[in-house]
Amino acid sequence: MGDEISTQAPSLGNLLGELLDHGAAEAVLFAVLLLSALSILYYTVRTGVPPMPSHPSARQAIFRLIPENFAPATIYELGCGWGGIAFALAARYPQARVVALELSPVPWLVCQVRRLVQRRPNLEIRRKDFMKTDLSDGDLVFCYLMVTPMRGLERKLIGDLRPGSVVITSTFAFPDWTAETVETVPEATSAQIYRYRVPG
Ligand SMILES: C[S@@+](CC[C@H](N)C(=O)[O-])C[C@H]1O[C@@H](n2cnc3c(N)ncnc32)[C@H](O)[C@@H]1O
Known part of the structure; x- marks a missing residue:
């Protein structure tokens, strides 16, 4: 009796098992992690800003500094990183x-995946340079x-925004x-959160 040839398609489980047996899955995972790290490094050097998320206490201070009874129609987060503040802003102002806006592809992609589970219909996540955005x-x-x-952004915001618009910056x-x-945030290495208003 010769070997029988299976006519059944391999299941996903079998396929993954085969890949693991031959070390291919580990190689793919390693390549993905390596490319992600290189991408983050490249964009950190290019923009001069790492995708470091705000400290939770700084985040609370940022929300405290938004004027009470303020009803913004459009909110921009410039460099949203992994999305912590963007998703919270969208929840607070439905x-x-x-x-x-986020230029670095890996944090931007994480935000896109995040929105699959954390649905916020009023949130747009764009892979764009905020210095080139109206x-x-x-x-x-x-x-x-x-x-x-900060210097170039200061000039851009004063030129772009309407009088009375509010700008909040963290740490810088x-x-x-x-x-x-x-406001100083002692829990976040005494970082300071600044609120500006575009002059009339
Ligand atoms: C320090 S992180 C802050 C993340 C988030 N805003 C927070 O507070 O948790 C700053 C982010 O700004 C992004 N960034 C810097 N310059 C940018 C630019 N010109 N356009 C878009 N994103 C930029 C960086 O890639 C980085 O992810």
Whole structure:
């Protein structure tokens, strides 16, 4: 009796088992992790800002600094990283359109996967450079970046935004613009959160 040839298609379980037996799954996983790390590194160098999420206490302070009874129609988060603040803003302001901009592909992709389980119909997550995006309809803008981009961003926001719009920045202040309120967050290595208002 010769070997019988199976006419059944291999199941996904069998296929994965075969791949694991031959080490292919580990190789693919390693390649994905390596490419992700290289991508994060490349975009950190390119933008000068790592995808470091805000400390939970800083996040609370950011929300405290949003003026009471403020009803923004459009909110921008400039560099949303892994989405923690963008998703929270969309939940807190369900009537607003929340636009989260992120240039780095890996955090952006994580946000897209996150929205499959954390549905927020009013949240748009775009893979875009915020310096090349028209922000003129923003009523509330939030960012947590680094020192270097703040000068150029200050000029852009004062040029783009309407008088009265609110800008909240975490940890890094604008060099020339005077904040109307500053809150220190002792739990987050005494980081300061700044609230600015576009002058009329
Ligand atoms: C420090 S993280 C902050 C993440 C998030 N906003 C938070 O507070 O948890 C800053 C993010 O800004 C992104 N970024 C920096 N420059 C950018 C640009 N010009 N356009 C879009 N995203 C940018 C970086 O890739 C990084 O993920």
